[in-house]
Amino acid sequence: MKHGLRVGVLALQGAVDPHKAHLEALGCEFVDVRTRAVLEKADFHGLILPGGESSTMLRLLNVFEMKQALVDYANSHPVWGICAGSILMAKHVENPEQESFGFIDLDVRRNAYGRQLDSFTCELAGMREAAFIRAPQFTRVGPGVKVLAEHGGEPVWVEEGRHMATSFHPELAWERPSPVHQAFLNKL
Ligand code: GLN
Numbered sequence: 001m002k003h004g005l006r007v008g009v010l011a012l013q014g015a016v017d018p019h020k021a022h023l024e025a026l027g028c029e030f031v032d033v034r035t036r037a038v039l040e041k042a043d044f045h046g047l048i049l050p051g052g053e054s055s056t057m058l059r060l061l062n063v064f065e066m067k068q069a070l071v072d073y074a075n076s077h078p079v080w081g082i083c084a085g086s087i088l089m090a091k092h093v094e095n096p097e098q099e100s101f102g103f104i105d106l107d108v109r110r111n112a113y114g115r116q117l118d119s120f121t122c123e124l125a126g127m128r129e130a131a132f133i134r135a136p137q138f139t140r141v142g143p144g145v146k147v148l149a150e151h152g153g154e155p156v157w158v159e160e161g162r163h164m165a166t167s168f169h170p171e172l173a174w175e176r177p178s179p180v181h182q183a184f185l186n187k188l
Pocket of ligand 1: 050051052053054055082083084085087110111133134135136
């Protein structure tokens with residue numbers, strides 16, 4: 001249990017609310033991060049960039065002028081990117097190419113695991129199920145990046161320093177708290 005910890009979830013778009021039950025099951029407070037002011041205040045110990053649509057999230061980060069605040073936050077706090085969030089954290093993005101923040105030395109290929117209908121779940125990393133929904137493929141991991149789980153011989157959960165990325169959605173599994181939420185809290 002990590003009582004007293006506060007975890008922010010970027011709440012501009014995507015799968016935000018499902019994190020609440022996982023964080024609360026671990027004794028943490030869920031902080032809804034939807035304004036630049038909240039992000040700049042940084043009154044939470046770590047930040048989750050949720051799954052959703054990375055191009056839409058980028059557009060909203062631009063519209064609300066939150067990009068610099070996100071970079072500043074990541075320079076001094078742990079960030080965990082899930083699916084679309086992992087795409088934002090990568091160094092290089094293809095299919096199609098897209099701007100990204102490079103918080104982790106990772107290259108990704110968007111929508112590599114099929115269309116919405118082809119999305120699948122599987123057993124992974126001590127979880128009973130892991131949901132891949134139009135997930136990116138982690139095509140290159142830098143030498144400083146640690147692979148924490150693979151699926152089909154490819155990395156799907158990585159960490160570098162204080163940051164972490166998963167191409168799948170642990171928050172959508174019924175098992176609460178997920179081992180991945182637990183691992184993130186151990187970094188805070
Ligand atoms: N396909 C989405 C993207 O490229 C990611 C999907 C997800 O987050 N489940 O941004």
